[in-house]
Structures are given as structure tokens and as C-alpha cells.
Amino acid sequence: MSKLIAAMLVLSSASVFAQTTQIKIATLAPENSSWMTEFRAGAAEVRERTEGRVQLKFYSGGVQGNEAKVLRKIQIGQLQGGTFAPTDFQKRFPDLNIYGLPFMFQSEDEVNYVRDRLDQKLLAGFQDLGFVTFGFASGGFAIVMSNVPVESYEDLKGKKVWLPEGDLISYEAMKSLKLSPVALPMTDVLTGLQTGLIDIVAIPPVVALALQWHTKVKYVTQLPVLYAMGFLAINDRTFAKLADEDKQIVRDVLGRIYAEVNAASSAESANAIDALLNIGLQDVEPRAGEFAKISAIMRNTNREMAEKGLFSPELLDEMQRHLREYRDQQQVEAGDASSETGQQQATKQAGTG
Secondary structure, three states: OHHHHHHHHHHHHHHHHOOOEEEEEEOOOOOOOHHHHHHHHHHHHHHHHOOOOEEEEEEOOOOOOOHHHHHHHHHOOOOOEEEEOHHHHOOOOHHHHHHHOOOOOOOHHHHHHHHHHHHHHHHHHHHHOOEEEOOOEEEEEEEEEEOOOOOOHHHHOOOEEEEEOOOHHHHHHHHHOOOEEEEEOHHHHHHHHHHOOOOEEEEOHHHHHHOOHHHHOOEEEEEEEEEEEEEEEEEHHHHHOOOHHHHHHHHHHHHHHHHHHHHHHHHHHHHHHHHHHHHOOEEEOOOOOHHHHHHHHHHHHHHHHHHOOOOOHHHHHHHHHHHHHHHHHHHHHHHHHHHHHHHHHHHHHHHHO
8 A cells, every 4th residue: 555655756856847937938939930940949848948847828919918018017927038128127127228328339349348248147137037037138239211312410310210119218318318209019110110100210230121111111321220139038937837958958059049149149230230231221321420419418318307306326437447348458559559550650661772
């Protein structure tokens, strides 16, 4: 009898450990996009390596609603995760928006220098929010796409400029620049462009192609408006139910996907811009000094936003310090290179004299 009971306990324990945990994850990424190709492959790898104990089920194309709806569904247990932009966590985690301040960065090299020093601090903040994340993936810079040519700051005035719904930082920026924002969720932007509800959007070219926004605009102005990034977050209660080895497998797979996408971002953005121009969109050259003009306005606005609590003043100071460090290093290196070139030319002239 005791052997029978022991055998039943063993079988019962085995069935518990063999139970499947399904993690439902929503994303706006279209089904046939490179993102979904990566996610589907990652889900298959997780299923194989965990021997079916963990199954990642992705809902693509925004079928579960916008990010606000996805967060609500996670709260009530209909979903367990989603892909998000920092603005989706703006009220829960204000500092997450620090990289996306308009007209803060001029190049991906600047962003990478700052991110190398701040990413881990920001990722650690998710521990208090009830989410597990797997790194940040760059989306590149949002550039101006429009139905009217935009060469200068003045060309933006009086136009209907898309404002991501609920994006307090972009709203404050547009207010300080005296622009006319039209707030819409991402899921409504394509229709907004088609109907003339909006004239101008700022969006990474990779995203514009994926969401088909390029089909409703005529012009591209390659002005780095703001740096975009995304992340995947899973409810920590669900994640905690996984065996330790399965947790590590999920971390390995999703972490690798986000690291690879992040590393490929610069090339992907360049390829996307080439694709847009090859399709027939017109490339508009911004006038010299336009970035500096708008950046000067935004410096005061950024400080005001920090004082209002939209993000930490201390974090803003730290980011700006790292940015100054990088720019100072670039100036020194440029000066050294110029000096070396001058010396080489002088030596060459002396040799021919």
C-alpha cells in the first residue's frame, strides 16, 4: 500500500512539473514583419528547449488593442506580456522616457555612449513595477514624414502634427515649440494621414514601413527628432511560476533577440530610408542650423519638464553630463586628427621643397 501511495505521489509530482505555462504576449508589430519572424522563431526555441513546459503565444498587429489596453489586460490576467515604448510606462516609470527627449541627440553614437552608462539603471527600475524585461531594442531616430515639404522649424508651424496619445513629453515639447498637435493612438495614425486629420508624423523609418504609413505621405526630412526604443515586458507573477532553468531559457532567448535587434538598428534604419526613397518619397534637406535652433528651445523645456516631475532632474543632469563627455571627446579627437593631417602635409611639403 505504501509503495502504491509513493508511486502516486511521484506521478502527481511529475504531472505538476510537466504542466505547460502559456505566456500570451501582445504587440503592434505586423504579422509579416521582421519583428514577428524573430518572435515566432524565439517562441519555437523556447518551446523546444523547455520541452513544451513554456509556450510563448504572440498576438501581432495590435489585435489585442493599443498598449494601454494591453496593460489593462495584463492586470486582469487576459494577457501576460506585451511589447511597449517608454511612453506607455510614463506614469508608472517616468524616468524611462529620458532617452526620448526631442532633439536631445544628434547621432546613434551619442545615444550608445549614454545608454552604455544608463541602461542598467533603467532596467533595474522594472523590478518595482511587477514586470520582467529583457533589454532595450533601439528603433532608431524618429524622422519627419509629411504631406508637405518640411525644411525648417517654420514649416512645422500651423500644420497638424501627430502626437502619440498620452505622450506628455511630446505634448510639452510641441507646446514650447508652438506647434499644433493632434493626439492619436498609433493604431489610428494611418487613417489620420489618409483623411487629412494629420499632416506630419515623426516616426522611425523602420516602423513607418512596417505599419504602412509611408503609403500616405510624400516627403521625408532626415532630421533626428527623437530617439525611439522598445522593450518586451512579462508579468512577474507569471514569470515566477516557471522553473529556474526555464526562466533562464526565456531570458536567454528573448534577451538575445533584443540584443540582436538593437545591434542591427542602425543598418536597418539606413536600409529603411533607402527603401522609402526608392518607393518614391522625396528627400527634403533640412536647412543648416535648424537642429541647433530647435535644440536651444528644448534645453529650457527639458529642465521645466524635469521640475514638473515628468522625469528625474538628477537623471537629466547625469544624461547631459555623459552627452557632454562624449561630445568633448569627439572634439578632442577631431582636433588631434586635424593636427596630424596638418603635420603630414607640412612634412610632405618640406620633402618636396
